[in-house]
Structures are given as C-alpha cells and as structure tokens.
Amino acid sequence: MVRSAIAAVSRLRLPVALFLALLVSGCGVNNIPSYEEQAKAKWSEVQNQYQRRADLIPNLVETVRGYARQEREVLEAVTNARARATAIQVTPEVVNDPEAFKRFQEAQAQLSTALGRLLAVSERYPDLKSNQNFLALQAQLEGTENRIAVARRDYIEAVRAYNTELRTFPGVIWASTLYRNQKPMETFTVAEDVRRPPTVKF
Amino acid sequence: MARLAMPAKRCGLVWPLLLVMIFASAALAQTLTFPALTGRVVDDAGILDAATRAILTEKLAALEAKTTDQLVVATVKSLQGTSVEDYGNRLFRAWRLGQAGKNNGVLLLVAPNERKVRIEVGYGLEGTLPDAVGKLIIENGILPRFRANDFSGGITRGVDDVIQVLTSEADAADWKQRAAQRPEHNAPPNAFVIFLALVVVMLIITKLLNYALPRAARRAGLNWWVAPGASGWSSGSSGSSWSSSDSGGFSGGGGDSGGGGASGSW
Numbered sequence: 001m002v003r004s005a006i007a008a009v010s011r012l013r014l015p016v017a018l019f020l021a022l023l024v025s026g027c028g029v030n031n032i033p034s035y036e037e038q039a040k041a042k043w044s045e046v047q048n049q050y051q052r053r054a055d056l057i058p059n060l061v062e063t064v065r066g067y068a069r070q071e072r073e074v075l076e077a078v079t080n081a082r083a084r085a086t087a088i089q090v091t092p093e094v095v096n097d098p099e100a101f102k103r104f105q106e107a108q109a110q111l112s113t114a115l116g117r118l119l120a121v122s123e124r125y126p127d128l129k130s131n132q133n134f135l136a137l138q139a140q141l142e143g144t145e146n147r148i149a150v151a152r153r154d155y156i157e158a159v160r161a162y163n164t165e166l167r168t169f170p171g172v173i174w175a176s177t178l179y180r181n182q183k184p185m186e187t188f189t190v191a192e193d194v195r196r197p198p199t200v201k202f
Numbered sequence: 203m204a205r206l207a208m209p210a211k212r213c214g215l216v217w218p219l220l221l222v223m224i225f226a227s228a229a230l231a232q233t234l235t236f237p238a239l240t241g242r243v244v245d246d247a248g249i250l251d252a253a254t255r256a257i258l259t260e261k262l263a264a265l266e267a268k269t270t271d272q273l274v275v276a277t278v279k280s281l282q283g284t285s286v287e288d289y290g291n292r293l294f295r296a297w298r299l300g301q302a303g304k305n306n307g308v309l310l311l312v313a314p315n316e317r318k319v320r321i322e323v324g325y326g327l328e329g330t331l332p333d334a335v336g337k338l339i340i341e342n343g344i345l346p347r348f349r350a351n352d353f354s355g356g357i358t359r360g361v362d363d364v365i366q367v368l369t370s371e372a373d374a375a376d377w378k379q380r381a382a383q384r385p386e387h388n389a390p391p392n393a394f395v396i397f398l399a400l401v402v403v404m405l406i407i408t409k410l411l412n413y414a415l416p417r418a419a420r421r422a423g424l425n426w427w428v429a430p431g432a433s434g435w436s437s438g439s440s441g442s443s444w445s446s447s448d449s450g451g452f453s454g455g456g457g458d459s460g461g462g463g464a465s466g467s468w
Contacts, residue, residue: 019407034392045460136334139464143333146287150461 028170035162042155049148067128081114101186159187239297247277249353277312286318300324300457307457320465328462336464339363348468
C-alpha cells in the first residue's frame with residue numbers, strides 16, 4: 001500500500017515539476033504589457049508637468065512686461081520658445097519615435113533656457129521682485145520645474161525597466177513571440193537630466 | 203523601484219531579471235544614503251536640542267492624530283552633492299511619508315552645511331499646501347531665524363506654520379476631496395491577479411489528477427504538494443503593504459511625492 005503510493009508519487013514528480021516550471025515561467029507573460037503601461041503613465045505625467053509650465057508662462061510674461069517693458073527681446077524669446085514647444089504634437093507614438101522624441105526634448109530645453117534668462121533679467125527690477133503676483137508665479141514655476149525633474153526621473157526609470165524586460169530572460173521570450181510589435185521606448189538623455197532648474201532668489 | 207520589480211518577485215524563474223533590476227537600482231541609489239527614519243524628528247545634523255525635539259515630536263504626533271497628515275522634520279549633515287530638491291524628493295520617497303493612497307506627507311528638510319532648506323509636499327497635499335505657500339513659510343518664517351543662527355526657532359516656526367495651513371478648517375475639506383480624487387497610481391494589481399490565477403489553475407490540476415489517479419495513491423496523501431505550494435505563494439504576495447501604526451515606533455505610511463513644495467537658502 002505505502003510502497004505503491006510512494007511509487008505513484010515518484011512517477012508523478014516529473015510531470016508535476018515540469019508543469020510547475022511552466023506555470024512559474026509563464027507568470028512573466030504579463031510583465032511587458034504592465035511595464036509598458038507604467039512607462040506610459042509616467043510619460044503622461046511628464047507631459048502634464050510640461051503643459052503646466054507652458055500654462056504658467058503667459059501670466060509670468062505679462063507680469064514681467066508690466067515692470068520691465070524694455071526687456072522686449074527676452075520676453076519675446078520666451079513667448080516664441082513657448083509657442084514652438086506647444087506647437088509640437090505629442091502623440092503617444094512619440095515615445096517610440098527617436099526623431100519626434102528628440103524634437104520634443106529640444107523644444108522644451110530651449111524653453112527652459114529662455115525662461116532661465118527671463119528670471120535672471122527680472123533680478124534687476126526691485127519693484128518686480130517685490131510684486132506679490134510675481135513672487136507667487138516664481139514659486140509656482142520653480143515648483144513646476146522641480147516636478148518636471150521628478151517626472152522625468154520616474155519616466156526614465158520606468159522605461160529602463162520596460163526596455164530591460166524586452167531584452168532579458170524571460171521577457172525576451174515573450175517579446176519575440178507574443179509581443180513582437182513592442183518596441184523599446186525612448187528616454188531622456190542624461191545630459192539634459194542633470195540640468196538644474198532655474199533657481200529663483202527672493 | 204520596488205514597485206516596478208513587484209510582478210517579477212512572484213516568479214521563481216525570473217531571478218536573472220530581478221538581479222539585473224536590483225543591481226541597476228543599487229547603482230542609481232548608491233550615490234545617496236539616507237538617515238534612518240527613527241522618529242518624527244530626525245536630527246542627523248545635530249542642530250536641535252533635546253527639549254525642542256521633544257516639543258516638535260509632540261506637535262507632529264498631534265497633527266497626525268488629528269488629520270492623519272505625516273509631517274516629518276529632518277536635518278542632514280550633507281546633501282551628498284545633489285540639489286536639495288532632488289535629495290528631498292528621494293528622502294521623502296525612501297521614508298514613504300503620508301498615508302498610502304492619500305499621499306499626505308510633508309517633509310521639512312534642513313541642510314545646515316549647504317545652507318538649504320526645503321518643504322517637500324506629498325501628492326495629496328499639493329492643493330492644501332501649494333508651492334507659493336511653502337515658499338512664504340520658508341522665506342518669512344524659517345529663513346530670518348536661520349540667518350540669525352537660530353535653528354530651533356526657525357524649524358519650530360516652520361513646523362507651526364505648516365501645521366496651521368494643514369489644519370485650517372476651510373482647507374481641511376479641500377484636501378480631503380483632493381486626496382480622495384488622487385487615485386493610487388501604479389498600484390501593482392497584476393501580481394495579485396497572477397497569483398489568483400495560479401491558485402485557480404493549481405486547484406483545477408489537483409482535481410484532474412485526483413480523478414485520474416488510483417484511490418490508493420490518493421488516500422496516501424497525494425495532495426501533499428498542493429497545500430504547501432499554496433501557502434508558499436500566499437506568503438509571497440504579502441509584504442507590499444506598510445503600516446504606520448506599529449506599536450511605539452514611527453514609520454512612513456506609504457505615501458508618495460512628485461516633487462511638490464518649495465525650497466530656499468540662506
């Protein structure tokens with residue numbers, strides 16, 4: 001009785017082990033889509049924060065113009081850079097398209113530079129610097145720049161996890177069978193990432 | 203990071219991937235080290251006297267009891283080469299301040315050697331404590347005292363101001379609404395679904411095997427592999443939840459921050 005039971009168990013051990021192995025390796029099957037969704041969510045947060053910055057700019061430009069009308073050049077540079085940045089259509093495909101991603105990144109970087117110059121210039125106007133509206137806008141802008149930095153960092157991290165999953169075992173099995181259309185995602189370059197947000201002094 | 207690795211943790215055969223991720227994250231995190239969250243006031247730089255620490259801790263505990271907001275004061279010896287914004291956000295996330303789902307944490311970070319201060323605000327409190335308000339608290343309440351080398355006074359004033367903003371009646375309703383609106387983003391439901399599916403599949407397999415096998419083998423306890431298997435999996439699915447109500451000790455509630463808040467220097 002006992003002996004036959006043991007025999008039955010040992011006969012079964014191999015198929016059971018094989019089956020378990022299949023099950024266990026099978027659970028990587030959801031990783032690629034779920035990492036992709038996570039990366040996409042982080043990307044929309046990046047876009048959100050860039051959009052928020054773009055929304056703050058007209059108000060900021062108007063406030064500065066009220067005190068520093070003669071800084072026409074700097075003000076126009078910001079307005080133009082904002083127009084260029086917002087003109088870029090950001091479709092979900094941008095993250096898979098190196099060219100489009102580069103355009104987006106460069107437009108935003110130009111806007112950052114123009115903004116930095118505007119804030120530097122406004123240092124010269126004591127009346128402007130003590131304007132309550134300007135102070136609030138500055139704080140918001142500073143906060144938004146910082147949120148952009150965090151959102152970019154999170155996006156870079158999510159894309160790294162997704163791209164790694166596409167290329168490493170067992171993800172690479174699923175990438176070459178079930179998810180053949182999944183492409184690696186573009187990410188921000190490091191050089192831009194270490195760029196400090198414009199600092200604002202009160 | 204841990205959240206991203208979560209689905210992989212359930213699988214025995216994805217160790218290579220997991221290791222890659224651990225090493226990669228270690229490489230990223232390696233540049234910064236954080237003090238341990240030993241209490242509501244972590245005075246790593248040693249600029250607060252014991253009496254002030256005790257008073258602050260009491261105030262902060264009272265705030266959490268009243269609103270569940272977790273406000274934590276940290277002073278650090280060094281920002282380790284990064285900006286106060288970056289360090290503040292990473293420290294906030296490492297400590298997971300605020301309740302999970304509400305993300306209602308606030309971190310008041312002081313780096314006396316770099317002469318920097320930051321108020322880092324969790325997602326859920328960005329509406330109650332907007333950047334501009336945080337900036338005002340820093341500029342008007344904290345920095346004048348720091349400039350006079352009065353760290354205890356500056357930090358106490360900053361904490362009082364933040365508490366006042368967080369507990370003002372009109373805003374209280376507002377933050378509740380906002381906290382409720384803010385969905386718990388990137389929660390890992392997949393792992394649990396996978397786990398459930400596995401359990402169901404295993405149960406079906408068990409049934410089939412039981413029918414297919416001779417009675418004798420079944421009576422001798424062929425089900426041996428199901429029970430331990432199931433319990434093994436279930437223990438794997440815990441561990442992602444944190445609790446802030448540990449007896450005596452204090453820990454972060456699982457909140458997150460996206461870089462909200464303000465900073466200043468003196």
